[in-house]
Amino acid sequence: MTDAATGTPNDAPEVRVDRDGDVAVVTIDRPRALNALSPAVLAALEAAFAGLAADIAHDGTSVRGVLLAGEGGRAFIAGADIRAMSGLTPEAGADAARAGHRVAAAIEALPVPVIACVDGFALGGGLEMALACDLIYATDASTFGQPEVHLGLIPGFGGTVRLPRAVGLAAAKELIYTGRRIGIDEAVAAGLVARRYADREALFAGARETIALVAQNAAPAVGLAKRVLVAATGTPTATATELEIEGFGDAFRTDDMREGVAAFIEKREPRFTGA
Numbered sequence: 001m002t003d004a005a006t007g008t009p010n011d012a013p014e015v016r017v018d019r020d021g022d023v024a025v026v027t028i029d030r031p032r033a034l035n036a037l038s039p040a041v042l043a044a045l046e047a048a049f050a051g052l053a054a055d056i057a058h059d060g061t062s063v064r065g066v067l068l069a070g071e072g073g074r075a076f077i078a079g080a081d082i083r084a085m086s087g088l089t090p091e092a093g094a095d096a097a098r099a100g101h102r103v104a105a106a107i108e109a110l111p112v113p114v115i116a117c118v119d120g121f122a123l124g125g126g127l128e129m130a131l132a133c134d135l136i137y138a139t140d141a142s143t144f145g146q147p148e149v150h151l152g153l154i155p156g157f158g159g160t161v162r163l164p165r166a167v168g169l170a171a172a173k174e175l176i177y178t179g180r181r182i183g184i185d186e187a188v189a190a191g192l193v194a195r196r197y198a199d200r201e202a203l204f205a206g207a208r209e210t211i212a213l214v215a216q217n218a219a220p221a222v223g224l225a226k227r228v229l230v231a232a233t234g235t236p237t238a239t240a241t242e243l244e245i246e247g248f249g250d251a252f253r254t255d256d257m258r259e260g261v262a263a264f265i266e267k268r269e270p271r272f273t274g275a
Helices: 039-058 090-109 125-132 159-167 169-178 184-189 200-215 219-232 237-251 255-266
Strands: 015-020 023-028 065-070 075-077 114-118 121-123 135-139 143-145 181-183 195-197
Touching (some): 015 039, 065 075, 065 125, 075 114, 090 125, 125 143, 135 184, 135 200, 159 169, 219 255
Parallel strands (some): 121 143
């Protein structure tokens, strides 16, 4: 959640949402502070993902994927804003953690894939935001870690929950207890990073290619698959299978399921509508 470089008190945090066809790019534009997660940035991120969710609810094919990125080329998100947290009471600290969890929950609830496009530091809260995404793509210059213990803290935006799911319990404990940083080679080997790229341009091109592949499929099916994957991960097998059964049944409620099956039988390409 922490270990961010911060700017001056007069920094104006900004979260930008840009559209390129059916791809939305959410960018934290606070490069002087290495895109640190101040309370204002967290609130803006929550609003950004709520807005995208509303758009998708209105039109299921308006957004087929989201890229989450940081501006400046040095950091994805270097962590939470330490200056903003330095004087918090225990109660206020818990409230700050809840704000981070609301953003992570909004990312997970979005019924389309969200790809964290990491270029540079993804530390503390930055790694936690990336872990809330469906996939982490990163450049060779990227660095990852949960260094909260160096400040007498623990991860507070989901690191103790999602990092073990990504890299396994033992590896997560080692990273959290030591607070050490890892580079791209170790992050890929651990399964934390799904794809690596030489530079930022290649990173975004690769992420867009993945969203383009997703967009060929039925939007309701992708949303249902994400719903089940998020809800079932870490639950007992019996619970997870019931969640899958429920999701499988819900797919039969969609027009796209009927179209997909008909196209298969008729040996033609499906014409999905997102309904």
